[in-house]
Amino acid sequence: MLFQHEVGRGYAGCVDLELLEQTLADRGEPSFRARQVWGWAARGAGGYAEMTNVPAALRDTLAAEVPFSSLSLAEEARSADGTVKALFRTADGHPVEAVLMRYRDGRRSVCVSSQSGCPLTCTFCATGAMQFGRNLKPWEILDQVLHFRRLEPVDHLVFMGMGEPLLNVDHVLAAARLLPELGITHRRTTISTVGWLPALRRFVDEVEEPIRLALSLHAADPGLRSRLMPVNDRYPLPDVLAECRRYFELRHRKVFVEYVLLGGVNDSPQHARELAALLDPKIFKVNLIPYNPTGRYEGSSRDTIAPFKHVLDRARVPATVRLTRGRDIAAACGQLAATRRHITA
Numbered sequence: 318m319l320f321q322h323e324v325g326r327g328y329a330g331c332v333d334l335e336l337l338e339q340t341l342a343d344r345g346e347p348s349f350r351a352r353q354v355w356g357w358a359a360r361g362a363g364g365y366a367e368m369t370n371v372p373a374a375l376r377d378t379l380a381a382e383v384p385f386s387s388l389s390l391a392e393e394a395r396s397a398d399g400t401v402k403a404l405f406r407t408a409d410g411h412p413v414e415a416v417l418m419r420y421r422d423g424r425r426s427v428c429v430s431s432q433s434g435c436p437l438t439c440t441f442c443a444t445g446a447m448q449f450g451r452n453l454k455p456w457e458i459l460d461q462v463l464h465f466r467r468l469e470p471v472d473h474l475v476f477m478g479m480g481e482p483l484l485n486v487d488h489v490l491a492a493a494r495l496l497p498e499l500g501i502t503h504r505r506t507t508i509s510t511v512g513w514l515p516a517l518r519r520f521v522d523e524v525e526e527p528i529r530l531a532l533s534l535h536a537a538d539p540g541l542r543s544r545l546m547p548v549n550d551r552y553p554l555p556d557v558l559a560e561c562r563r564y565f566e567l568r569h570r571k572v573f574v575e576y577v578l579l580g581g582v583n584d585s586p587q588h589a590r591e592l593a594a595l596l597d598p599k600i601f602k603v604n605l606i607p608y609n610p611t612g613r614y615e616g617s618s619r620d621t622i623a624p625f626k627h628v629l630d631r632a633r634v635p636a637t638v639r640l641t642r643g644r645d646i647a648a649a650c651g652q653l654a655a656t657r658r659h660i661t662a
């Protein structure tokens with residue numbers, strides 16, 4: 318399909334592009350029409366009717382034959398802190414969640430899903446406990462962003478929603494390459510991985526755009542990390558950290574380390590010392606994430622988080638405690654599980 322040939326050169330659609338292209342081809346329309354449609358969508362158009370440089374009859378045809386979004390909105394919840402969580406369905410019925418986070422300094426950051434569910438089974442993660450559906454198409458990823466783009470301009474994006482992005486690396490990169498057209502630069506785009514090594518190597522070697530890398534680490538001790546994240550048995554941390562080092566050496570950009578603090582599990586000063594010993598302060602910057610309980614684990618108290626961070630500070634490992642957003646609507650890290658119970662506003 319045209320999409321597969323063109324996506325690497327920055328050409329794609331807000332809609333199911335394969336269907337769009339087929340519809341245009343069946344009508345003998347020129348190939349630039351798909352780009353016209355995409356341009357409108359990327360700028361936040363609400364539907365085909367707004368596309369004034371597309372002939373009216375064609376707009377009517379597209380409206381009848383090609384759904385404007387590849388996702389349908391099932392539920393939307395709004396947090397007291399301004400966070401918005403959306404639950405979508407793909408055309409074949411798979412649930413997908415995305416979150417818009419609004420910050421006081423004006424940043425508008427979207428957390429998107431790369432898969433419906435996740436085949437990995439990190440024990441602290443609500444997504445890992447749900448049934449895996451499938452990888453999302455590039456336009457299903459972009460449509461999560463465009464949903465919020467129609468509410469207001471957005472300028473940051475993290476691949477930290479449902480799914481392991483590097484298990485769907487081609488579609489994730491195809492979507493990421495188009496984000497600047499939506500107002501999100503590559504420098505403000507972050508792909509987060511648990512350390513899926515084959516695709517991480519490709520990401521380090523092949524991706525030229527300055528897209529940021531984040532590593533979900535959560536425990537420095539191999540045994541504990543394997544208990545929290547079974548993927549650690551398949552791709553051990555030293556190999557993953559070596560790839561992160563290569564990323565830093567090639568790009569001169571620090572790697573974010575995500576560390577979810579689980580009460581009584583990985584949040585003691587000894588755990589912090591192990592983490593500090595593992596991380597080169599030149600290469601890594603740690604985000605400490607207070608855990609949002611999903612049943613199996615407790616969150617860490619403030620009295621535990623402060624000494625943990627103090628250990629990192631003393632070791633001069635840069636670390637911040639992430640502001641938790643959307644906890645009251647189950648939109649915070651580790652809570653995405655497409656449950657109507659959570660998403661009812």
Ligand code: SF4
Pocket residue numbers: 435436437438439442443444445446478479480481511
């Ligand atoms: S933390 Fe990420 S990789 Fe692990 S189960 Fe959840 S979504 Fe999958």
